[in-house]
Amino acid sequence: MSPTPKKTNPSSDVILEVKDLVQSYNGRAVLNGLNFKVRKGETFVIMGGSGCGKTTLLRILIGAQKPTSGSVHLFGEDITKASSQELDRIRLRFGMNFQFGALFQSMTVGENIALPLQEHSQVDPSLIEMIVKMKLELVGLTGFENFKPSELSGGMRKRVGLARALALDPELLFSDEPTSGLDPVMTAVVDQLTLDSTRKIGVTAVVVSHDMTSCFRIATHMLMLGNGPRQGEIIAEGTPDEIRANPDPFLQQFVRGEADGPIAFRLSQDDYLKHLLQEG
Amino acid sequence: MKFSFESLLNAGGSRLTYGLLNLRILGWILYGFTRPGILVPSQILSQIIRIGVQAIPMASLVSLSVGFILAMQSSTELGKMGADSFIPDLVSLSLMRELGPLLVAIIVVGRSGSAVAAELGTMKVNEEIEALRVMAIDPIRYLVVPRFIALIIMLPCMTIFGNCVGLVGGWAVCTLEMGMPSSFYIMRAMQRPELWDLFSGLIKTAVFAHIIITIACYQGLNVEGGAEGVGRATTSAVVYSILWIIIADTILTGLFYFVL
Structure with missing residues (x-):
């Protein structure tokens, strides 16, 4: 088990606040009424399985996409209602580390x-x-x-x-899957860099990831998004210790990386037969 | 005044239609004249070299060939009527009014328009455009406006150069094949066209440049769906550009020679 990160002592300053956030595509809710806050100094990790809406959430948080409803307050300003000029002004206060770098x-x-x-x-x-x-x-x-x-x-x-x-030198750093596709040593290096950014430079970090080792290594606060029957809901939220102790079977299956559990890999036998006969 | 510029710069918000793209380009160019640092000369110069200067050899070769063809084709027919002396007139007028602007524009569509669409499309797929937006850098100002200004400057220059090379092609056929004195060819080729013939051709090139670069940038910035999308955008940029160039040419020719 990776060592638990040294806890920072975040002040109560809320740097990012998401209220009743909903994102739907063709009537299907990908994000379903999310509410959470990120405080100054935290390393806030958003985790969840593939297709749970992590990247959609991140795109909304950086102002690249407007949500169906709800609000995102970044540095006290609602970016869902901000004009392009206002959004550009806010964007100068945060940095974004893209999944594949997005280097020119x-x-x-x-x-x-x-x-x-x-x-x-x-x-x-x-x-x-x-x-x-x-x-x-x-x-x-x-x-x-x-x-x-x-x-x-x-x-x-x-x-x-x-x-x-x-x-x-942003106040807030967004990071999309910073360790995906990296070997364990490079994962540890990138994690250390994220920790250095938050501890030494004082940057607040919001990291989207599904790499559990990495998540527990860097997080001071964690949020788990659900998929399948609990698509777009917050399954659990808390410190890494609270997440580990949370008995939610969905969360525990994800944290332990188990194939069997409430996160279904296949349709149930009945659903499968029904699906097969309909398609036939 | 400033307010109207800024409303132009962000016209349409996150949507990007062809009309909005044109509005934003106009907005940034006007804004650039009032605020130093908005238009970066080094970026424009770099695009002038990539989009324009590097396309000159290909455009020259085509213009030279057209000069050859015009002179050879007309020599057969005009020769039958004993009107060989009009070949330089025909070559110079055809090049200045019509073939020079049209052929150079088509070469630039194939070489530079497709390259711009593919480049911007690949940048979109690789999230580079999104990265620019997140860094509070407007992709229209940073990527489109330098290319737009570069082509608006370079296409007329390339057309003038192409016309000269085409005239050399005509001269080669007339003097080396038909035995026409060089001085006679040059005198006829220079005397016959009026200044308006040159200007009307240059007005056309400015319109063509606008069509080429806006369609290429629009297609590139609207790429969806990875490598396949980039391929589709590149094809669309070339096809639509050539189509609209020919339509615009027809309208402008009608205006210049029947209305104005």
């Missing part, structure tokens, strides 16, 4: 990290160069400024994505 392939690593600084700060180019080197040092990629993203491994690309997300 036509640019070098250094240019990728420098871009937000060039666009949103009045900093001298020589200082930008220095900041880029500092961010690369932070993610353990010193000397890779002139490499193209295509010349890097998956883990390195994720680390460059993290460096770019931290370029403007």
Whole structure:
């Protein structure tokens, strides 16, 4: 079992608040009335199985998608009602680390990290160069400024994505599946970088993941989204210890990674026969 | 004044129709003239090289061939009537008014329009466009406007250059094959066209440039569905651009020679 992260002592400042959030596609609710708060200093991990709506939730949280109903208050402002200009102003206060990095392939690593600084700060180019080197040092990629993203491994690309997300020293960092597809050592490295960002730099982190080892390693607060019959509901929420102690069979099956349980892999025998005969 | 710019920049919110794309491009260009730093000269220059300068060899080869063809085809028919001396007139007028702008535009559609659609489409699939938005960088300003300005500048330049190369093609046929004196060819080719013939061709190229780049960017930014979507967008960009170029050419030719 991975060591429980050292608990931070989050203040009561709410940095992100989601109220009655619903997202439906063709009448099917993917997210069903979500309510939660993220406080300053927390590493808030949103976990759940494939198709439970994690990525949809993240897209709504960063303002890339409007929800069907409900509100998302980021730094006290409702981003679901914000204009494009207001949203851009809010976006300068958070960084986003995409699942596959979303690095600009036509640019070098250094240019990728420098871009937000060039666009949103009045900093001298020589200082930008220095900041880029500092961010690369932070993610353990010193000397890779002139490499193209295509010349890097998956883990390195994720680390460059993290460096770019931290370029403007955001108050809040969103991370989408930061460890998916990485080997255990690289997973631990990326987890450590997330922990460093929150503990050393003081960034609040919202991480979407289904890697349980990684989730328990970095989280100070966790939220589990359900799928199947409990699609889009919050199954459980709490500290890592509370999540481990939660008896919910759905949650325990997911945490333990068991094939049998309430999260059905196949249809029941009756449903299967009914489905088969209808299709036939 | 500032308010109207900003409302143009975000016209339509997250939706992006072809009309809204045009409005936002206009908004950013107007805004760019009032606020330094909005339009980055180095980005425009880089696109001028990629979209324009690098397409010059191909456009030149096509123009040269068209010059050859025009001179060779007309020499047969005009020769029968003893009107060989009108070949330079025909070559220069055809190139300036019609074939120069049209053929260079079609080359640019195939080379640069498709490349822009594929590039932006791939960026959309790889979440690079989304990354720009999350970084509070408008993709229209950062990706589309430099390409738009670059092509609006470069297509007329390429057409003028192509016209000159086409005239060289006509000259080669007239002097080397038909024995026409060079001085006579140059005099006829330069004297016959009026300034309006050149301008009408250049107006066409500006319209064609607008059609090529807006359709390519629109198709690229609206890609859905991975690699297949990128392929579809690229094909659509080429097909729709050529279609609208020919329609626009018909309308403009009618306007220039029958209405104005």
